[in-house]
Amino acid sequence: MEPYSPIFGHLPLMRALRQNWPSDAHSTYANLKIARDWKKYFPAASACPPVVYMDLWPIMPEPFAMIFDPAFASQLTQETPQPRHPMFKWAQIPLTGGLDLLSMDQADHKLWRSRLSPGFSPRNLGTHVPAIIEEVETFADALKVKAGKGAEWGDMFTLYDKTVALTFDVIVRVATGLRINEQTNTQGPMLLALRALISYLKLKSLPNRLGRLTPKYKRVINHNSKIMEDILRPQVISRLAALDTPGEEKTIIDMAIREAKISGQVPSSGFIDIVVSNIKIFLFAGHDTTAQTLSWVYWELQQHPEVLAKMRREHDEILGADPTLAKEILLQNHHKLNELRYTAAVIKETLRLHTPAGTLRQTGPDFRLVSKDGVVYPTHHTVTQTIPAAMHMSPAHWPRSVEFLPERFLVPEDHALRPVKNAYRPFELGSTRCIGEEMAMMEMKLALVFTVRELDFDFNYALWDRVIGREVRPGEEEVDGQRAYRAGQGIGYIKDNLPARVRRRSAGVV
Structure with missing residues (x-):
């Protein structure tokens, strides 16, 4: 990219990319800006380059090769899948000690994914x-x-906190069998410990390497790791003893142990360490990204009332006109969730516009990214990274790319709205595709079923400013004209945790 400094590389450019944004805006917006304004950064190019090289030395030890094209992403993750970059393992060490699926080499990943996948199967x-x-x-x-009295709006609150508590309660229960009631007994020790550890899951940059040398880092990691270990390890050990007892419902722990026993392995201390580490990574990934996505779904539904009306009609058609009967109907036949095709499409379209993350891969000297016309893009000695957020917004791959159109996931393969192959990758693709995709979709559909027909949502940042006594001038605290934006580092969060208020819907209101 231009401009490039022989001394400072792309560090000045990165600062320029972040100009005119709030200081807490997530770095993903820089990638979106590169893809959107590619003519500015590649004046000699005729299109946005499929691979963009970013040099951030000395902050980052290696340059990034960022993939903006679906066909090139497929080469990296599907056609000749490359291993995850060691940065992943380094980043996860504060939480899992590097024993989790994200950190394992390809052989161990294959083994442990085969043991853990049954816990996330549709049947289980x-x-x-x-x-x-x-x-x-x-x-x-x-x-x-x-909600307020009658059909009045209630007081403001932050929705993201509610969705975090929900998704954490769900993943803990499905993974371990524990019911911790985070939604009713907030600020429980395990979630607080997990969130404290998550804040240290950062890539191997110079500042982050120095940060791990501080007494504070060691104190925080040791304290919060012990809290999680004291809760999870006894649970794994107890599930070992209870595995052969009758019962239809099996936790993710149960399924992993069963698969290991089938293969003849006797669970050892090392085995338990790996199970505990993977439960930790599931608790992290299984609550945070799902909570954010569900919050963004509610946000998009408010922005697009015609989509909300269509979703409500689908719920009426599939589950009956009385929303209070949805629980009984789904308990009798949960497969009706699969019939909520438009609801699933709304979630998918939300994930397209608000993609959680990509993947970082380490490529060997023999691996090359090659275009159809034979142009070679070398990747050795780089951090090779897919950029799904940019791919999802590309007009070259998505017709009417800036519009919120759930229908694009429902049209036939030959329809004009249909995206190109490999362009949709919020859970990434290939052998390391997100293991919890099915579960995330299930709980988000259920959350929408139980709320959107009985409640209206209003995301009112101006009112929130008054509630917390904050003065914001027009145009401030915005990204692309929106007060709701992705903030923070790592996975990030929604600005101000998405301030909201709700009211009860009157019967018969569309």
């Missing part, structure tokens, strides 16, 4: 539907309490 998740519904019902009831 189906046995957890009553438990998930129980948690979702608690979530819906908590929102209804926030």
Whole structure:
């Protein structure tokens, strides 16, 4: 990219890319800006380059090769899949010690994914539907309490906190069998410990390497790791003893142990360490990205009332006109969730516009990214990274790319709205595709079923400013004209945790 400094590389450019944004705006917007304004940064190019090289030395030890094209991403993750970059393992060490699926080499990943995948299978998740519904019902009831009297708006609150509590309760219950009631007994020790550890999951940059040498880092990691270990390790050990007892519902721990025993392995201390580490990574990934996505779904539904009306009609058609009967219907036949095709499309379109992350890969000297016309893009000695957020917004791959159109996921393969192959990758693709995709979709659909027909949502940042006594001038605290934007580092969060208020819908209101 231009401009490039022989001394400072792209560091000045990165600062320029972040100009005119709030100081807490997430770095993903820089990648979107590169893709959108590519003519500025590649004046001699005729199109946005499929691979963009970013030199951030000495902050980062290696340059980034960022993939903006679906066909090139497929070469990296599917056609000749490359291993995850060691940066992943380094980043996860504060939480898992580097023993989790994200950190494992390809051989160990294949073995442990085969053991853990049955816990996330549709069949096993189906046995957890009553438990998930129980948690979702608690979530819906908590929102209804926030509504005003009659059809009036209630007081402002932050929705993201509610979705975090919901998704954490669900993943803990499905993974371990524990019901921790984070939604009703907030600020529980395990979630607080997990969130503290997550804040240290950062890439191997110079500042982050120095940060790990501080007494504070060691103190925070040791304290919060012990809290999680004291809760999770006894649970794994107890599930070992209870595995052969009758019962249809099986936790992710149960399924991993069963698969290991089938293969003849006797669970050892090292085995338990790996199970605990993977439960930690599931608790992290299984609550945060799902909570953010669900929050963004509610946001997009408010921005597009015609989409909300269509979703409500689908719920009426599939689950009956009385929303209070949805629980009974789904308990009798949870497969009806699969019939909510438009609801699933709304979630997918939200994930397209608000993509959680990409993947970082380490490529060997023999690996090359090659275009159809034979142009070679070398990647050795780089951090090779897919940029799904940019791919998802590319007009070259997505017709009407800036519009919110759930229908694009429902049209036939030959329809003009249909995206190109490999262009949709919020859960990434290939052998390391997100293991919890099915579960995330299930709990988000259930949350929407239990809320959107009975409640209206209003995301009112101007009112929130008054509530917290903050003065914001027009145009400030915005990204692309929106007060709701992705903030922070790592996975990030929604600005101000998405301030909201709700009201009860009147019967018969569309």
